[in-house]
Amino acid sequence: MSTTSTLITEADIHARIRSLAGEIERDYPPNEGVHLVAVLKGGFMFMADLVRAMSDRVTMDFMAVSSYGKGTSSSGQVRVLKDLDSNVEGRHVILVEDIVDTGLTLHYLQDLLKARAPKTLKTACLLSKPSRRKVEVKVEYIGFTIEDHFVVGYGLDYAEKYRNLPYIAILRQ
Numbered sequence: 001m002s003t004t005s006t007l008i009t010e011a012d013i014h015a016r017i018r019s020l021a022g023e024i025e026r027d028y029p030p031n032e033g034v035h036l037v038a039v040l041k042g043g044f045m046f047m048a049d050l051v052r053a054m055s056d057r058v059t060m061d062f063m064a065v066s067s068y069g070k071g072t073s074s075s076g077q078v079r080v081l082k083d084l085d086s087n088v089e090g091r092h093v094i095l096v097e098d099i100v101d102t103g104l105t106l107h108y109l110q111d112l113l114k115a116r117a118p119k120t121l122k123t124a125c126l127l128s129k130p131s132r133r134k135v136e137v138k139v140e141y142i143g144f145t146i147e148d149h150f151v152v153g154y155g156l157d158y159a160e161k162y163r164n165l166p167y168i169a170i171l172r173q
């Protein structure tokens with residue numbers, strides 16, 4: 001039996017995302033498009049709220065990767081299950097992820113996208129667990145920095161469950 005306890009409320013998430021969206025809007029020249037690439041499945045809810053707080057210059061695409069299987073620790077293996085639909089060459093790309101933990105997934109994805117010659121590449125993560133980092137990765141936009149807890153909700157799962165929670169919770173087993 002697993003239980004959850006709220007770590008970050010829905011209201012706090014929404015306020016932080018509105019502020020991140022404002023920051024992103026200010027960081028790019030006003031007449032240039034910004035292409036957001038969400039990492040499925042975890043990044044779907046963050047992406048949905050982020051783009052709704054942005055102007056109509058935003059476009060989006062999705063990639064699906066698998067890094068964890070069903071457990072709670074990183075295998076270090078990243079598999080691309082679904083690639084992008086459109087070319088990112090010459091575009092301002094922002095990779096949108098739920099969480100940066102060891103950094104292995106983002107490290108892999110940043111290299112993969114850089115090789116496709118975007119005009120700029122930045123990364124946005126709702127959460128960061130810096131104490132768990134195994135490789136250094138640059139993340140320009142971070143929603144919240146958290147301690148080393150296994151968290152679920154707002155896109156994040158444990159064995160595919162709890163992605164639907166509108167807040168972030170700590171999972172206790």
Ligand code: IMP
Pocket residue numbers: 042067068074097098099100101102103104105106149150151152156157158
């Ligand atoms: P990393 O490669 O170790 O940085 O892990 C990245 C991926 O692991 C994330 O995109 C999540 O899918 C998953 N992950 C890492 N920490 C957590 C957590 O606390 N809860 C749920 N998923 C997590």
Ligand code: MG
Pocket residue numbers: 039040041042043098099
């Ligand atoms: Mg993920």
